[in-house]
Structures are given as structure tokens and as C-alpha cells.
Amino acid sequence: MAEKGKVCVTGAGGYIASWPVKLLLSKGYMVHGTIRNPGDKKNAHLKTLYKALENLKLIKADLLDYNSLHAAIEGCVGVFHVACPVPSEHIVCAALSTSMYLEEEVEMIEPAVKGTLNVLQACLETTVKRVVFVSSDDAVLMNPNWPRDHVMDEACWSDKEYCSETKNWYCLAKTAAESKALEYAKETKLEVVTVCPSLVIGPMLQSTTNACSLVLIKVLTDGVDVLENRFQNFVDVRDTAEALLLAYEKPEAEGRYICTSHKMRIKDFVEKLRSMYPNHNYPKNFTDVKEEQVLSSEKLQKLGWNYRSLEQTLIDSVQSYQDAGLISKD
Numbered sequence: 583m584a585e586k587g588k589v590c591v592t593g594a595g596g597y598i599a600s601w602p603v604k605l606l607l608s609k610g611y612m613v614h615g616t617i618r619n620p621g622d623k624k625n626a627h628l629k630t631l632y633k634a635l636e637n638l639k640l641i642k643a644d645l646l647d648y649n650s651l652h653a654a655i656e657g658c659v660g661v662f663h664v665a666c667p668v669p670s671e672h673i674v675c676a677a678l679s680t681s682m683y684l685e686e687e688v689e690m691i692e693p694a695v696k697g698t699l700n701v702l703q704a705c706l707e708t709t710v711k712r713v714v715f716v717s718s719d720d721a722v723l724m725n726p727n728w729p730r731d732h733v734m735d736e737a738c739w740s741d742k743e744y745c746s747e748t749k750n751w752y753c754l755a756k757t758a759a760e761s762k763a764l765e766y767a768k769e770t771k772l773e774v775v776t777v778c779p780s781l782v783i784g785p786m787l788q789s790t791t792n793a794c795s796l797v798l799i800k801v802l803t804d805g806v807d808v809l810e811n812r813f814q815n816f817v818d819v820r821d822t823a824e825a826l827l828l829a830y831e832k833p834e835a836e837g838r839y840i841c842t843s844h845k846m847r848i849k850d851f852v853e854k855l856r857s858m859y860p861n862h863n864y865p866k867n868f869t870d871v872k873e874e875q876v877l878s879s880e881k882l883q884k885l886g887w888n889y890r891s892l893e894q895t896l897i898d899s900v901q902s903y904q905d906a907g908l909i910s911k912d
């Protein structure tokens with residue numbers, strides 16, 4: 583089991599990573615947070631977190647610069663590897679079923695796969711006991727051979743060839759990075775636990791928008807003509823942070839964990855938002871889609887994970903966008 587002590591969070595200033603940083607500080611951990619640009623004001627929120635002054639050390643590191651990662655990880659007993667390029671076009675288009683921008687293969691794969699191996703090697707060469715790796719449901723869902731009527735659990739992996747054929751480099755990057763991380767763990771006996779969140783929504787701690795927050799903001803503001811009415815899996819960013827901490831602190835945690843809490847058709851999601859906030863500019867029409875893959879977080883729940891209601895997530899998200907001046911206050 584990973585003992586409580588100093589831990590490192592990679593990409594600490596990002597949307598998701600900021601929440602485990604906050605949670606870890608609130609629980610008395612000393613945190614090393616890696617960021618690429620310490621001077622950038624988009625990371626300023628980290629310094630305002632409770633206990634940050636005493637217990638948070640921000641360290642400049644890039645996933646493709648091994649020495650910088652080694653320096654950040656040295657002295658830590660645990661690592662939360664969250665950093666990865668997240669193309670906003672991919673997340674927004676995939677969630678809103680619009681045509682997908684095909685991001686550059688090399689920009690995605692290198693930092694995701696080589697970067698993860700750099701993190702793991704630095705962990706092995708220092709005193710790290712356990713690594714929690716943030717993967718994605720994109721490493722689970724892209725599997726055309728999975729039986730349609732079977733729930734997708736941790737045994738289901740996205741098909742790398744299929745991701746490659748469809749030029750879905752983000753899915754390929756997450757799948758390759760996660761599978762390499764688990765292989766590395768087997769070979770070296772380093773403890774690696776992976777968590778695969780679905781679309782993460784919820785309030786932002788940082789001052790700039792990120793890809794998945796844009797999904798909800800666009801639903802509230804863009805008034806697009808047509809959306810595909812497909813199923814979407816959602817999870818709250820704070821519940822995701824709790825899942826990462828469980829994966830770190832629970833001695834019995836092992837392997838992969840799908841992390842998702844609410845699943846609904848996009849049309850029902852929009853109607854729910856509309857009933858709570860009637861004065862926004864919502865999508866107008868929906869086209870029918872048959873696919874219906876069901877993801878299960880049963881394994882994570884058995885580890886002790888709970889999640890808040892979708893209503894609470896939406897209320898807190900909208901409040902956070904209003905406070906940041908990103909949407910109107912009605």
C-alpha cells in the first residue's frame with residue numbers, strides 16, 4: 583500500500599488535476615505539482631488553495647523532458663499522472679457529435695505514451711510506491727467487436743487498430759499509454775492503478791476554460807441547429823478526484839477502474855438543463871442514433887466510491903461559469 587507522504591501530481595494546473603491537488607492538500611499531503619509554465623496566470627489558482635502556501639511546491643516539468651520529471655518526482659511516495667495533451671476539438675466534437683477534427687498524431691502520441699513511460703521510469707528510479715494514472719473512457723469505448731448487449735467493464739479495451747484507421751489519435755494515445763503503463767507495472771512490480779473517467783463536468787478551479795468545460799458551455803450558449811441524440815456518460819470532476827484518491831489510498835486497489843456516474847441521451851441532458859435554466863440558447867433539434875453501449879463503474883463503487891447527483895453537478899457548473907463571466911446570469 584502507498585503510505586501517506588509527499589505526492590506528485592503531473593499537469594497540476596489543468597482542469598481535472600487541480601481538484602486532486604486541492605483534495606490532497608486538504609487531507610494534509612505535501613504536494614509537488616508539475617506545470618509547464620510557472621509564470622502563466624492560468625496556474626495562479628493553485629497558489630490560492632487551502633494549505634498551498636506551506637504544502638504545495640510547483641515544479642516546472644515537461645512530459646518529454648525526463649530530467650525535469652525526475653526532479654519533480656524525487657522524494658515522493660505517490661504520483662498522480664494526470665498530464666496529457668487534450669485537444670479541445672476532440673472532446674467537444676465527440677461529446678456533441680459534430681464532425682471531428684483530426685488532431686496531429688505525433689502531437690498526441692509522443693507526450694501521452696513516451697511521457698507516461700518517462701513518469702513511470704522516474705517513479706521506479708526514486709522512492710515511489712504507487713502511481714495512479716488518469717486514462718479515459720476513450721481507452722474503453724472504441725471497440726467495435728465488443729458485443730452490443732454486454733456492459734463495457736474494465737475488460738473492454740479500445741481497439742488500437744480501429745483508433746488508428748479512424749485517425750482518432752486521442753483515443754489511440756490514451757489506449758496505448760494506459761496499456762503500456764499496466765505492462766510496465768507487470769514487468770517492474772511498480773504499483774500502477776489506472777482510472778478511466780468518462781466526460782468530466784463540474785465547476786472549474788482554474789480561470790481559463792478547458793476542452794470538456796467547453797462542452798457544457800456550448801450546450802448552454804451556442805443554440806446549434808442539430809445534435810445527434812446519442813448516449814453520453816458523465817462524471818463530476820470532484821467525484822473524479824475522489825476516485826483518484828481512493829485508487830491511491832486503498833491497499834486493495836489494482837488494475838483499471840472505469841469512473842462514470844450518469845448516462846443519458848443528449849436530448850434528455852439538454853432538457854434537464856433547460857428545465858433548470860430556461861433562458862439559455864440550447865440546441866434546437868436532435869437526430870436519432872441507435873448505438874447504446876453501457877459503461878459500468880461497479881468495480882470502483884466496490885472500492886468505496888460514491889458520486890453526487892447530476893443536478894448538483896449542473897448547479898455547481900453553471901454557478902462556476904457565471905462567476906467566471908463565461909455565461910449570462912439568468
Ligand SMILES: NC(=O)c1ccc[n+]([C@@H]2O[C@H](COP(=O)([O-])OP(=O)(O)OC[C@H]3O[C@@H](n4cnc5c(N)ncnc54)[C@H](OP(=O)(O)O)[C@@H]3O)[C@@H](O)[C@H]2O)c1
Pocket residue numbers: 592593594595596597598599617618619643644645646664665666667668673693697716717718719756778779780781782783792793794
Ligand atoms: N476532461 C475530460 O472529460 C477527460 C475525460 C477522461 C480523461 N481525461 C484525462 O484527464 C487528464 C486531464 O485532462 P483535463 O480535462 O484536465 O485537461 P487540461 O485541463 O487540458 O489538462 C491537461 C494538462 O496536461 C498538461 N500537459 C499537456 N501536455 C503536456 C506536456 N507535454 N508536458 C507536461 N504537461 C502537459 C497541460 O499543461 P499546460 O497547462 O501547460 O498545457 C495541462 O495541465 C488527461 O490525461 C485527459 O486525457 C479527461
